[in-house]
Amino acid sequence: MSKLPNIPTSIFSVMSQLANEHGAINLSQGFPNFPVDDRLLQISERLLRENVHQYTPMAGLPALLEKIAALTVKSYQRKVNTTTELLITAGATQGIYTTINALINQGDEVIILDPSYDSYEPSVLVAGGKPVRISLNDDYSPDFNKIEAGITTKTKLIIINNPHNPTGRIWNESEFEALEDLLEKHPKILLLSDEVYEYISFAHPHISVNTRPKLINKTIIASSFGKSLHVTGWKVGYLIAPEKLMQEIKKVHQFLVFSVNSFSQHVISAYLDVVDFSEIAKMYLHKRDLFQSLLKDSRFELMPCEGTYFQVVNYKRISTKNDMDFAKELITKHGVATIPISVFYKEATDKQMLRFCFAKTDETLIAAAKKLINC
Known part of the structure; x- marks a missing residue:
């Protein structure tokens, strides 16, 4: 069946x-159809013959975890613990799937804001959860009255995507304040923030949950090197989450992929020293x-x-x-x-x-x- x-x-x-x-x-x-940065290719060629082809530690290459922590401080002024709050994933989609299957139990409800990335609902269904799809406004802004109306005693998680695929919209400050107010009223609800396009914003700056002290202790943030560095085929992403949630996520991750492609991790780690x-x-x-x-x-x-x-x-x-x-x-x-x-x-x-x-x-x-x- x-x-x-x-x-x-x-x-x-x-x-x-x-x-x-x-x-x-x-x-x-x-996905991009243009060549990747030549510096990335040069690093790849240099590392190809080095001893970088065996398993990395389950949570990720330590050097890469340190680089991500430094990038998070530089981008968002948030310090993360590389041992307890970071996880390298086989793309952000795997990170999202792993998160949902680690935290959602049979009958738990997950609020998804439509239009939405097509991996969210299947991940919830496989976990035995119930997707609760709530449409955004006509301008693709969140309707918090609708969202709150969709909350029940079984609501475990809300998924947001910012910057938003497919519409290209970015959440503003007042919307994050409304989200904070909502989750303060419903403190048991967790947040999954899909931020894979975080470094692709234009007129309005991207507001990351990394910058929201009221939210970070209940939020899992998904990021993507595939999107940010236009190497989508490498399928390398990462999660940032508080230790108590990351412990559960790692339990599923280790039996889903154990560890992510070692060569890609080594190359990206070196590339982060030169990319702007x-x-x-x-x-x-x-x-x-x-x-x-x-x-x-x-x-x-x-x-x-x-x-x-x-x-x-x-x-x-x-x-x-x-x-x-x-x-x-x-x-x-x-x-x-x-x-x-x-x-x-x-x-x-x-x-x-x-x-x-x-x-x-x-x-x-x-x-x-x-x-x-x-x-």
Whole structure:
């Protein structure tokens, strides 16, 4: 009997396969198509023949844990204990899955804010929990009245994602204050903060839970080197959590993956000595602005993009088709792959929105825009 009887094949796989079949430009799946930093390659070549190919300690390479701790102090002025509060994971998705399966028991309820990343619900279901999906406002801000109404005596965890995939929105100060007030009223509820796009923010600075003293003692924070360093295929992320929660997370982690790819950990550890995280947002800001400028005279309506490398558009001036059908039409007739936003909602809410990934070469974005401008 299936534990996930109603979970279909990932929309990212579906759209990427369709794009391949029709030779379409793939702006659907969220990964860069440009080369990684040459310094990263040089470090990789240097370390390849060194003795870095055996298991690291279960929680992660000690040198890398120290570098993450230093980065967290530099970025957020938070000191973390490398022994008790940090864990290297096989990508942030594994970290999220491990967290949920360590902390959620049969019948526990988990609040998920829609539109939401598609791994949250399956992770809750496998753990025996009950996902409680609550829609964000039309501008993708959190509705705390709805969230509080969804809380019951069984609520164990709330998941937030900031900067937000798929919409590119960033939470503001007043929203974090409202979240703090809510969790103060419900002190037994834990928080899982998915911050994998933390270093990709534009006009408004990213506010990390790392900077919220009222929240850090009940929060697990998921980060991603794959996203931040555009090496998504390396699948290396990390969790920051208070010791009492991290103890439980490590129990599951050690039997799920034991330890993460050793070579990648060694390379990233060395690379952190030379990379400037402030440059990451500048690079993606250029790509966002380029993509927006290329589409400004099209019939697509560009939604605000405050962070991440995703641009949401409304196509109501082009078609009345539902977003899934229109996304498929973009592939088959216009040669560009995208993701329909309805797939990120439990109820498949269709607001005629699509998500484009602009983590691509300028040439790719220009070529895609030439096709989209004719829609």
